[in-house]
Amino acid sequence: MKNLALILCFVLSLWHIQSQEKTIIGTITTDFDGIPLQGATVIVKGTNRGTQTNVDGKYAIKTKENDILVFSYIGYKTISKTVKNALVINVVMVVDDASLEEVVVMGYGTQRKINRTSSIAVSSDEKSKPSATISQTLSGQAAGVNVSDSSGHPGQNSTIIIRGRNSISNHIEPLFIIDGVPVDQDNFRKLKQKDITSFSVLKNTEATAIYGNRGSGGVIIVTTKGRKIITPNNDDYTKIIENPFKRANLTPLSTFSIDVDKAGYSNVRRMINNGQVVPPNSVKIEEMVNYFDYNYPQPTDKHPFSINTEVVETPWHKDTQLVRIGLQGKTYENDKLPASNLIFLLDVSGSMGSQNKLPLLKSAFKLLVNQLREKDKVSIVVYAGAAGVVLEPTSGDQKDKILAALDNLNSGGSTAGGEGIELAYKLAEKHYKKNGNNRVILATDGDFNVGASSNKAMQTFIEEKRESGVFLSVLGFGYGNYKDSKLETLADKGNGNHAYIDNMQEAQKVFGKEFGGTLFTIAKDVKIQVEFNPKKVQAYRLIGYENRLLADEDFIDDAIDAGELGSGHTVTALYEIIPVGIKNAYLKKIPDLKYSKTEITSNFEDELFTVKFRYKKPNADKSIEMIHVQNNQISEASNDMNFVSAVALFGMQLKQSKYFNNATTSKVIELAEKGRENDRNGYRAEFIRLVKSHKSIN
Known part of the structure; x- marks a missing residue:
């Protein structure tokens, strides 16, 4: 009887143990890549008890030994597992081809x-x-x-x-x-x-x-339904009215500010690579031309840049001539550059959530951080619904700390751009380095919609702040909401440059190859004035620079703002000219003057034009003038001239210009191939591929 009681107790104990609940844990992954599967369903068969996997593919559920767990996820085969003695059940889901x-x-x-x-x-x-x-x-x-x-x-x-x-x-x-x-x-x-x-x-x-x-x-x-094509239609570009031909005997002077911005080319490249139509107003020929390096010599005198000119027959029009004017800024090695006080002003608003915006921005700025020196200081200001400092001034040798601050950034909220800029300038002025490089680097898609958001309000604020000696560089990211006109205004008025970063290759170019030119100004308020000799030039047309034109009297007015030249930067400008005695459909007849007559001097028979340059040293208020005279000789086009002609011609085609004389895309490729020599970084080869891609889809 005693033994029977013991056996009964043992059986009851086993039954009790088997009826006890226990917690099963596990991870659900996919068969094709082994990645955890979020949101998969785990249910105890025959009951309404269940759970779902978290972001790491993990789950936990209470079961009994005899229970059967059913694992399911839409698009995958359902799997059943009996619990038995297991405490951990991991499952690999297989895609269900039949479904x-x-x-x-x-x-x-x-x-x-x-x-x-x-x-x-x-x-x-x-x-x-x-x-x-x-x-x-x-x-x-x-x-x-x-x-x-x-x-x-x-x-x-x-x-x-x-x-x-x-x-x-x-x-x-x-x-x-x-x-x-x-x-x-x-x-x-x-x-x-x-x-x-x-x-x-x-x-x-x-x-x-x-x-x-x-x-x-x-x-x-x-x-x-109805094939409703959605395209990024919130990008904003300033309307550009193409420069016309001007008669040299009536208006012999052409005056403009230099432009070292290169955003126009990388933005056009992005659109062509994405198979998008390129809006004519997005095409800035001067920025396309200045994207590339040319073989200009380094300056050898006291001035911070050399002047170079070339005149050839226009490749797309046999009755005109093409003039190239090039500046080469003096190149300084990075270790010779002055100490920097840099403020990263980063847009982390909701519109920056796309992969080609904030994530690309963080990767790009890491390239810059890796080049900083101990004497350089970096601060980080962010703005979304409000602005704030996420990194106080930190030495360039504390790279881990700076990189960690970048990694912790997330997007969300509206865009307090005005508040962010004010805070960045305040921080820059507080930690100002005398005789150093004090610069705010703004990175955004340009959508300022809270605070001082209008172009005019921003322009006024930046114009006031540049007097403090703090310059502003502007980097554009993303598309669909890209405000090119606003970003260009900020850079122009902030004595800085504007770049558009569409991929890590461009980031490497801006922050790697052109590090000095991006950050260190060697000459400011650089103006160019060309006087054409009416004895030789009937008419001329400046190709591009439409939003950089200055009044002739602005050339000698030191109060007028103009462009900045950075270490190693090149600037190229092109003119198409119509020689005297050539009939051309671009020139319309004008009436005779009643009260004045234009007299052309018989002197300077061998001169085609004179170029005057004015610039200020970075910390100076008075400008310095340089003069360069071009003789009346047409030369054989150099490799650089062929290539710059190709870029300008392609830009005119994209702009639907009335001046490219129906030249074909094949002509662009031919000229670019002639100028492909010395393409150390492959940018010219990339341009040729870009033109061919555009040709194939049009």
């Missing part, structure tokens, strides 16, 4: 169905509830798509990542295609679900096979 309608896009707009597991299509019938965002819909319907909020702040834009080794390891934003047109993530989010017919996702090799490197982060393709 997906596969779509592969063969170039823009053409589709055909095949079986391919990395291409997922979701029809409009499968959409989520109307209240869900397009990002949430994509995450819930398409296998392998992860939508996450990197900062955890409510209301901040989520980040869309297509699961794949490249996209996860490098956090590469997908390429978004809406009705055959590439758009950024901001424009993708503007889609309304009711307008969508279907969307599909391409991953890994299929994405790059069709879209090249642009598809390395995957591709999300959307077809809308």
